[in-house]
Amino acid sequence: MTAPIIQVKNLHKWYSGVHALKGATLDFRPNETVGLVGDNGAGKSTLINILSGTQAPSEGEIYFEGRKVSFKGPRDAMDEGIETIYQYNSMVPTMSIARNMFIGREPIKYGIGGIGILDTKRMAEESVQAIADVDLHLRSPDALVGELSGGQRQGVAIARAMHFKSKVMILDEPTNHLAVKETRKVIGFVQSLKSLGITGIFISHNIHHVFECCDRIVAMARGEIVLDKPVGETNMDEILDVL
Amino acid sequence: MKRLLKIYMEKPELAGIAFLVLLAIVFQVRSGGVFLNLQNLQGILGLLPEMALVAIGVTLLMICGEFDLSVGSVFALTPMTMAVLLEGGMPFIFAFSIGLCVALLIGFVNGYLTIQFNIPSFITTLGMLFVARSITVVISGGFPPLLPNGAIPKWLFTSYVGPGDLIRMSFVWFLAFAILIALLLSRTNFGNWVRATGGFLPAAQSMGIPTKRVKIATFMICSFLAGFAGSIQVMRLGAPLPSIGEGMELQAVAAAVIGGTALTGGIGTILGGIIGATLIRVIDNGLVLSQVDANWFKMALGALTVFAVILNAWLRKKAKSIKVETGK
Known part of the structure; x- marks a missing residue:
């Protein structure tokens, strides 16, 4: 078996008296797509918020490619190659696709202290390329993200993650509020992660979707991991039982 | 063609320009040709920078999703600080710099309080409106200090320049700041962060933008511009009155809104804010020239503000419904 890309050891999280995550221990292996399922308040959002750097764990350790890491913000996680696509959409609707991508x-030309002139030409070119790479056909990188459909937006978010060569992609309910056709497209994206060598963590309420595109299923309930099995060794009834 | 129409309709500042041209024609006719003569233009362009600089700052801040009601008070406090120091014998360059530092400090406090305690900037800056105004009156001691003769480099700030002495130096400063801030917003990564922070805060945060620092910096820029604008006015008038800039905060918001800036953040342009400010100045001036009772000014301003927002919302909706292929 290959060495895990992410190891989570005994992770706890308290929110002002509420024990939201109770000692989660979990491995994610390279190039594997893991489905994370659970009811509302089961702790899956807490777990991925910690992995994506938006929250700090109260206790426990995270190892990335064997190194111990502690993320102070989402940027730290992104710099390691962990990209998160949120259910509420990680795009600004009033900005163009090219601007959202970056x-x-x-990319800046002539900057001082991290602030500088945007390389708009490069932004336009690279975003067109990145969008084409995920097989999404958008005519102009200058179109506002607010004018795209929900599925197209998720597509752009995924294109962005791929463009920045992420190693792990966390998809938090990416199929929520999507039409059936769009959902198919997003599931297709998730299935294609494997061929691109990206580890996927797919969070969903919909167990059918998880069975369709994941290699392994991790179920959470009341802040604990209650099931962790390859897709072939479990079935929907068992999962529904433990939830 | 459709595409062009869509692009046009998505740029509310263009509607502002069209309205400006229309108003200029109306006032020109109504005033019997006085409106566009050299002297009147001199008057409009001489006053414009003061209002427009404040509007630029407020527009930028509103795009970032925040609000500053204290600009009118900073407009008075900065030059009052400068004047008091000048009266005490301090050289201009230091007095002016300290005045601007006070403006920056107020911007910082506005931003810090808003973010640290997670309260609406409407409240923070409403408080600051009173605080800064009060400090202005207190440090003036009730008697506004006279600016010492020759203490101010008028050639650098208020002297007339250009063909036919059409503009004052203050207009050059205004242009420089306008271009600088417009480029900052549209061409730099900082501008991208400002727009993202105001456009959709959760996305900006999840993409690792330092949204707190971006907001505080924007508050500081806004306050700085208000202080600079107030200083220009005082240099033009020759005496700092503690009451200048009263009501300016709302006019600046009106200017931003007329120019297409959304109160919800994320939408707007610096050019729009400037056009809004110009419209306000032109109406103010044009009504007087047309011999309309000057008390109608606020009525016109109010009506225009509401009308502009309705028009912009309508244009945006229409533009959205024009189908330009974005993909399949």
Whole structure:
């Protein structure tokens, strides 16, 4: 078996008296797509918030490619190659596709102290390329993200993650509020992660979607991991039982 | 063609320009040709920078999703600080710099309080409106200090320049700041962060933008511009009155809104704010020239503000419904 890309050891999280995560221990292996399922309040959001650097654990350790890491913000996680695509959409609707692609990581010409002139030409070219790479056909990188459909937006978010060569992609309910056709497209994206050598963590309420595109299923309930099995060794009934 | 129409409709500042041209024609006719003569233009362009600089700052801050009601008070406090120091014998360059530092400090405090305690900037800056105004009156001691003769380099700030002495130096400063801030917003990564922070805060945060620092910096820029604008006015008038800039905060918001800036953040341009400020100045001036009772000014301003927002919302909706292929 290959060495895990992410190891989570005994992770705890308290929110003002609420024990939201109770000692989660979990491995993610390279090139594997893990489905994370659980009811509301089961702790899956807490777990991925910690992995994506938006929250700090109260206790416990995270190892990335064997190194112990502690993320002070989402940027630290992104710099390691962990990209998160949130359910509420990690795009700014009032900005163009090209600008959204590079938010926080804009290529700059002549800068001082991290602030500088945007390389708009490069942004346009690279975003067109990145979008084409995920087989999404958008005519102009200058179109506003607010004018795209939900599925197209998730596509752009995924294109962005791929463009920045992420090693792990966390997808937090990416199929929520999507039409059936769009959902198919997003599931297709998740299935293609494997061929691109990206580890996927797919969070969903919909167990059918998880069975369709994941190699392994991890179920959480009441802040604990209650099941961790390869897709072939479990079935929907068992999962519904433990939730 | 459709594409062009869509692009046009998505740029509310263009509607502002069209309205400006229309108003200029109306006032020109109504005033019997006085409106566009050299002297009147001199008057408009001489006053414009003061209002427009404040509007630029407020527009930038509103795009970042925040609000500053204290600009009118900073507009008075900065030059009052400068004047008091000048009266005490301090050289201009230091007095002016300290005045601007006070403006920056107020911007910082506005931003820090808003973010640290997670309260609406409407409240923070409303408080600061009173605090800064009060300090202005207190340090003036009730008697505004006279600016010492020759203490101010008028050639650098208020002298007339250009063909036919059409503009004052203050206009050059205004242009320089306008271009600088417009470029900052549209061409730098900082501008991208400002727009993202105001456009959709959770996305900006999850992409690792230092949104707190971006907001504080924007508050400081806004306050700085208000202080600079107030200093220019005082240099033009020759005496600092503690009451200058009263009501300016709301006019600046009106200017930003007329120019297409959304109160919700993320949408707007610096050019729009400037056009809004110009419209306000032109209406103010044009009504007087047309011999309309000057008390109608606020009525016109109010009506225009509401009308502009309705028009912009309508244009945006229409523009959205024009189908330009974005993909399949």
